[in-house]
Amino acid sequence: MEHHHILRTITKLLIPIILLFALYVQFHGDFGPGGGFQAGVIFGSGIILYGIVFGLDKAMAVIPPSVLRVLAALGVLLYGGVGLTGIFLGGQFLDYSVLAAEPTKGQHLGILLIELGVGTTVAAIMILLFFAFAGFNREERG
Amino acid sequence: MLFSAFSLLSAGLFVALDAVDVAFTEAAVGAGISTILALATLALTGARQEAGTHHKVAPLIVVIITGSVLIYASIDIPPVGDSQAPSHLHVAPRYLNQSMKEVGIPNVVTSVLASYRGYDTLGEVTVILTAGIGVLALLGGRRRKKERTKSGDKEE
Amino acid sequence: MVQWLVDLLSWAALLGGALFLVGSGIGLLRFPDFYTRLHAAGLADTLGTALTLLGLGLQAGFTQPSVKLAMILIFIWLTSPTSTHALAKSALHSGLKPSSTPSSGGKSS
């Protein structure tokens, strides 16, 4: 998309906004519509937009696939880890009430953490999916 | 292409049915990710406009039977919007009335998703991870594939 | 008094917006070729959107929703012309000719 100068400029401008918006959705999910999954998708879309406009290589330079793999696994582990912490603190699996002194505080903390886990995994996997699809067959064509 | 419009339309419908979180997700997923992946696939397979759907009788019969069974089923479902439907009276009121006290979050969908049925959500993340692993295993490593075709030829 | 004025203004804005939107819809449907349709969609849309959102914003007053409305407006103002411009460019690029002008865009890559 070399000749699309306006597009490239606008995209550069937009991507930070998109990523910020993703963070807003991530942490505002308790009060409005949104949450980890949606935030992850939006964050992923931001990077995908970058990849579409500026090319796969540049996007991969920003976030290498190996890092994404780690992030994807970390998200699930964070979620499961919160659950196991519940067990170690004397509750049931995924019981957030025991995470803090007050049950509601614990619930808040738990939900925040697991949503973070969801968001991380989803964003990482979405970008990985795009990389995998867009990068398939690439070497062959040169 | 029209599929993306379909996603937007269905997401609009979800908003009209008060399912904002669902609309949010459907918009992001259906119009965004699914479309991009479908386009990437079309680009890789080079099959843009191929001969349309062949009209076949057997699937039509199956579809008509399934549809009729569903319509039959729908007769006894409480109509849309009925506030006295059994589904609104059993489990759901607790979520709506106690969520503030028990979880302390105004968005009930989030509190049910993350806390009451948090385990489903763990499953959901696992599903996404599965898809990620699957696509990586299938589309990662290009070099490997050629070896495989060769050995596959030998086997037969 | 002020409330009355605000209401009137937002009425006007919404109605104006509605007019433009329907107009752009009709234009999109009725105009003869892609490039003219582009005008209908691009220009009328931007204005219609702006007016509609303005009407809503007047109703909301200076609250969080109106901030979001402003964000949507900015966003649409940024993206809508960008995508229509990119569209036009791509169309020209891939050899789609405007019906009235002689072919000058042609294929060039």
Add this chain to the structure above:
Amino acid sequence: MSNLGLYNYWIVITLMMIGFYTVMASHNLVKTLIGLNIFQTSVFMLYISFGKIANGTAPILSESHTLYANPLPHVLILTAIVVGVATTALGLALVVRIKDAFGAVDEETITLEEEKEE
């Protein structure tokens, strides 16, 4: 009003059947997946219809509202949407690989190729 409420189900069911038909009748693998997607989306609509309450509003608590839609179907469908996109992604990846291995994405050519190996 009693029967009016069922129309929504019927429309959803029609949509569902269109998707289902596409899945079964289509010869193009990508189209099959798109049909599958439509089929699933209409099931989601069915669920959401169960959750609708007349004059209710979205289940985000606020002081100005007392009647909310049932949140449970929404939660279930959120999960189901994710499952749907995961299935689509995996299916599309398979299509890409099938194209690579068989050189085609339509049912007939692939069946022919497969028979060659028997």
Add this chain to the structure above:
Amino acid sequence: MMFVAGMIAILIAMTLILVRAFLGPTVFDRILAVNSFGTKTVLFIAVYGFLTGRPEFLDIALVYALINFIGTIAVLRFFEYGDFTSLGQKREDR
């Protein structure tokens, strides 16, 4: 009341656009129509939020605007180059 008027106008516009999207005739017409349809959906949700007195839902409208843009660019990219990988390389070169 006035929101209803706005809604009706948007719905009419949406229908007209959908017809154009179905008619085509070129891909670019379709892309344009769907893009414009997306904008209308954004407005629809915004107005609907006000109609039902829950303006918080503007978040969704915002996401729509965003996804609509990304979708259009992706589609464009696809129809212009045929893939997402190489820069400035045209479909015919393959």
Add this chain to the structure above:
Amino acid sequence: MTLLGIDNHLPALQVVIPLMGAPLCFLLRRPVLAWGFSVAISSATLIIAFLLLQTTLQTGPLSYALGGWAAPWGIEYRVDTLNGYILLLVTAISTLSLLYARTSFEHEINSAQLPLLYAGWLLCLTGFLGMTITGDAFNVFVFLEISSLSSYLLISLGPDRRSLTAAFRYLVIGTIGATFILIAIGLFYSMTGTLNMADLAILLSKNTESRTFHAAIGFLLIGLAIKAAIFPLHLWLPNAYTWAPSAVSVFLAATATKVAIYLLLRFLFTVIGAEHSFNLFTLNQALLPLGVLAVLIGSVVAIYQDNIKKLLAYSSVAQIGYMVLGITLVSLSGLTATLLHLFNHALMKGALFMAVGAIFYRTGSLRIADLTGLGRTMPLTMAAFLISGLSLIGLPLTVGFVSKWYLVVGAVEANQMWLAIIILLGSLLAIIYFWKVIEIAYFHHKSSEAPVVNEAPLSLLIPTWILVGANIYFGIDTRLTAGVAEKAALLLLGGTP
């Protein structure tokens, strides 16, 4: 943290350990590490399953409220004798076939993909265990999809390109099945407002005349029948099992349909209730011919196969028919037979697919015609094949005999002599298709220019012979399996064990 504390969390850990293991495995780069890690995880689940079954046998059903939310509001895990039994089966097969998998995978699959493959395997295990243990209808759907998606992945990595199309078709059919189940769960929900199985059972029994209820049962049955490959919805199975990597065939053939049959039993008997599904609906009259046809057609089609894995896959279709027959009897001995056959068939098919995998490892072929002389060159592998084949036919002193015996007894008790005859006929057909293989392997002489093959490596033989040993052991000492199966059957019929 006392040991006693961990004890209370076993139901959750049963699923969470492989679930958390999968992302860790995904991060491992070295295939050997990933393999060792998966074996460790799988063995841990096996130990937990054993402890759980023991606990349920001693103290009755266990309930675990995930997230600390009580049952109808939160998700509940419920372990009783029935699913404890299935859990043990799934984890045992998974561990054994993982032991087997290493050598087999290294031969068939590129090393870069192996860690992903093991991660997929653990996810598949997670899905099966989650589906089995849960007491929540929607949670079943979620874990069903985890297991389905990962099994599509596992199948698609097979060494032949046809594995791709097999996986794709399975994906389409499987997703339709899962969506049907989703529709059924939705309809149940619209009637009752709950998703908990125990709660559903109580609420549904009040409203059995509703049209929605009938339609929901229909959708549920079709969805589960697709997953369980009940005739005529078995079409995905032969290709999927044939082209999957050898070890994956072992794992899936021995577990996937079994878990689906378990779900069918759970929904029919626990959620809907035996009296509603069978008396009111005369469901067994619909299922009975399907079971009979599955036994006959599956066996006959198996005779005509020239690919040995396809032969085994069609034989699986027939064996699933036996399980369906057991269900339709709706009696203690019928259900015991089904549950026994569930377990025994896993042992037999596991051993058979392992033997075939070992043959493929050495000869690189799956064609029956290429088996000539293997009785001499690979004596241990072929002996394993022979013994488990005899078990499948139902020879006394093997497990196959035990479950068929129970089935015949059930049929005679129900005064359906003709059913007993069908079962015997099925065994006769099984003799025919096995004889075909045995004859070529033992009595055909190999042409001199054919390459020399050696006996399979020990890493393949040991797991195979463990399963073969189990085939004989549980065929002679039936107290353990039959005892547990009978208790589980009693539980399904509403009695207290």
